[in-house]
Amino acid sequence: WSSDVCSSDLKSMESVSPDKLINYILSIPVEDRSYEFKRLGNEFSVSKVIQSVVAMANTDGGSIFLGIDDPQKSKLKGLDRVFGIEENHEKYDEIERNISRITPPVSYLWPPLQLTCPHGKTIAVLGIPKATNSLHSIDNKVYIRLEKGNKILTPHKIIKLSYAKGFQFADRELVDVDFDLLDTPYYEKWRKARKIEK
Numbered sequence: 158w159s160s161d162v163c164s165s166d167l168k169s170m171e172s173v174s175p176d177k178l179i180n181y182i183l184s185i186p187v188e189d190r191s192y193e194f195k196r197l198g199n200e201f202s203v204s205k206v207i208q209s210v211v212a213m214a215n216t217d218g219g220s221i222f223l224g225i226d227d228p229q230k231s232k233l234k235g236l237d238r239v240f241g242i243e244e245n246h247e248k249y250d251e252i253e254r255n256i257s258r259i260t261p262p263v264s265y266l267w268p269p270l271q272l273t274c275p276h277g278k279t280i281a282v283l284g285i286p287k288a289t290n291s292l293h294s295i296d297n298k299v300y301i302r303l304e305k306g307n308k309i310l311t312p313h314k315i316i317k318l319s320y321a322k323g324f325q326f327a328d329r330e331l332v333d334v335d336f337d338l339l340d341t342p343y344y345e346k347w348r349k350a351r352k353i354e355k
Contacts, residue, residue: 175272190302191219196226197245207255211293212300212307218287224280241278291324
């Protein structure tokens with residue numbers, strides 16, 4: 158299992174031994190566009206995890222590792238960074254409930270892959286696939302993933318990104334038409350033939 162394999166490919170993840178996968182996850186030095194670590198401690202925010210799911214899906218996909226402290230914020234190393242999903246089962250369950258609010262739904266997201274560490278703590282890996290048909294949103298907001306966080310898009314940027322990804326095509330859209338443009342001799346003949354009032 159190499160670092161260039163996106164961990165949203167759960168089949169390739171499951172084919173690797175759990176110990177090797179845990180060691181690989183713990184060797185990731187920083188969060189980036191594809192990886193995010195979330196400890197379920199006191200400062201944990203379910204809404205931020207859901208925003209990251211949406212942002213990663215709308216960008217290139219990725220993985221969120223639940224139950225592990227951020228390597229750049231923690232002074233702990235190796236397995237000592239793993240607090241496990243056991244640290245806060247209520248927040249873990251709340252993630253599942255909130256994932257169902259993403260529109261359109263992100264396929265194959267829950268249940269996450271769970272890995273039990275040698276010291277008995279459990280890591281949950283949310284493998285987030287890249288959006289292929291439309292942009293995802295939560296609470297009517299669309300996010301994309303940056304190197305160190307998420308960015309909310311304006312309506313204009315959403316339309317531009319939809320075109321860039323091939324989710325939206327100009328020939329399939331409804332557009333506003335100024336009816337004065339229809340005021341032609343041909344239209345008048347058609348309207349009178351059908352006895353349509355102006």
